[in-house]
Amino acid sequence: MKFSKDIIRSNPEYEADLVRDFLSAQVKGVPKRDGIIVGVSGGVDSAVVASLAVRAVGKENVLGLILPEKESNPISAEYAMKVINSLGIEHIKVELTESVASFDAYKNRDKVIKEIFPDYTPEYKFNIYLPQNLLDVDRYNFYTLRVDDGKGNIREKRLTKKQLLAITAAANVKIRSRMIALYYWGEQENYLVAGTTNKTEFILGDYCKFGDGGTDVECVSHLYKTNIYELAEYLEVPKEIRERTPSPDTFSLPVSDTDFYFCLPFNILDPLLYAWQYNISAAETASALDLGEDQVKRAFRDFQSKHASTEHIRVLPASIERDWTQFVNKKPF
Incomplete structure (x- = not known):
């Protein structure tokens, strides 16, 4: 397939059915679960996952958690409630300020x-x-x-x-506190904890190990952020959420995901990321995206740097038996 700026576009109906079937199978797996729990942030990723969870197991078997702390943007909880009300799911609001403060x-x-x-x-x-x-x-x-x-x-x-x-460690305490709350309520209800990390975040490492990366399933990690927006429109996620600027919502002064980490808008970032991932040449990429070849090479270097420096969050913890060459080479079997 010839590379173009539209190469990452998906079929939202197909993807919605795929994720629905995947989530349904995971709930029925071992151990069998009674439903799905989702941290509903007021952003588009969690809105999409919550919507797909409802399709998979029914609204009566989906629980949404709203997880603010004192520095969260108030609009996040407001938008989270819009998602919850539009889907008709049960919800619990867990205030995390004391949890975060307990770690100083x-x-x-x-x-x-x-x-x-x-x-x-x-x-x-x-x-x-x-x-x-x-x-x-x-x-x-x-x-x-x-x-x-x-x-x-x-x-x-x-x-x-x-x-x-020091600053990011504090921010990650917030994110990991969200994970603890999800598992606390998920285990009480025997619910599967569904993650909301998309492919753009996963490849470039814009998520927290044992935070938003601490889940039972990642059902949209095969979809670029661009595809999440396509799904959101197909699923009729409230318009204001689809149009909201994505943000980590971990700092008292709002900052976009682009400013905080990605440094490019998603309509440019995602095709570039696809090209880097699938070894499309800088020259071909530049021609298709109407960019300079030097610009593409700079993006590719940035992707390589971010991917390499965050590899540890995508893999299991290193172990002697599996990862240490000195030991593996001496195994008698």
Whole structure:
């Protein structure tokens, strides 16, 4: 098949039936489950998964969890309820602030930010982001901290590795707290925990190990983000959710997935990612997408870097018997 910008387009009806049948089979597997639980974030991915779960096992056997904490965007819970009401499923709202605070995640993170901006207080808003000139400039993925004091003063400073790790570790506590809540309620109800990670996120590593990557099944990880939007329209996900800018919703100052990690809009990112994944040449890719060959090569280098640096979250923990060459080569069988 000749490469083109439309090569990743899917058949939403086929994909909806495929995921429905997959989820149904997983619920009936070993151990047999009584239903499906989904963390409903107010974003398009979880809305699609919740909709497909209803198709698989019926609305009476799907439970939606809304999982806010004190820094979540309030619109997330509002949109999550729109999904839940449109599907007619049961829901539980679990406030995660105390869970996150019990690890001193807020306190330790704020201490790091205060070292950078001494006047910082928890009332300020902040996020982190990557430079967005991915296609046009050879650059490294250094994160920048952005702080808003609420009075129109926004300041920014590039983070050191240690500072970045402290801030992202705190954000990951939030994500892992969501996973704990999903399994707590899922195990009580004997429900399957359905993940919402899409293929774009999976390949490039934009998810948290033992967080949103901690699930029983990943039913849309074969679909690029572009395909998620196609499915959302087919499934009649509420329009405002389909049009909402995707966000990790882990920082007090909203930041898009593009600014935080991907550095490209999905209509450009996904065809480029397909080309990189299936070894389409930079020249052919550039011609099909109306980009410069150097631009494509920059994107490919970025994909390779992100994929390699996040490989550990896609695989089982390393073990001596399976992974350590010195041991494997000495096995007597």
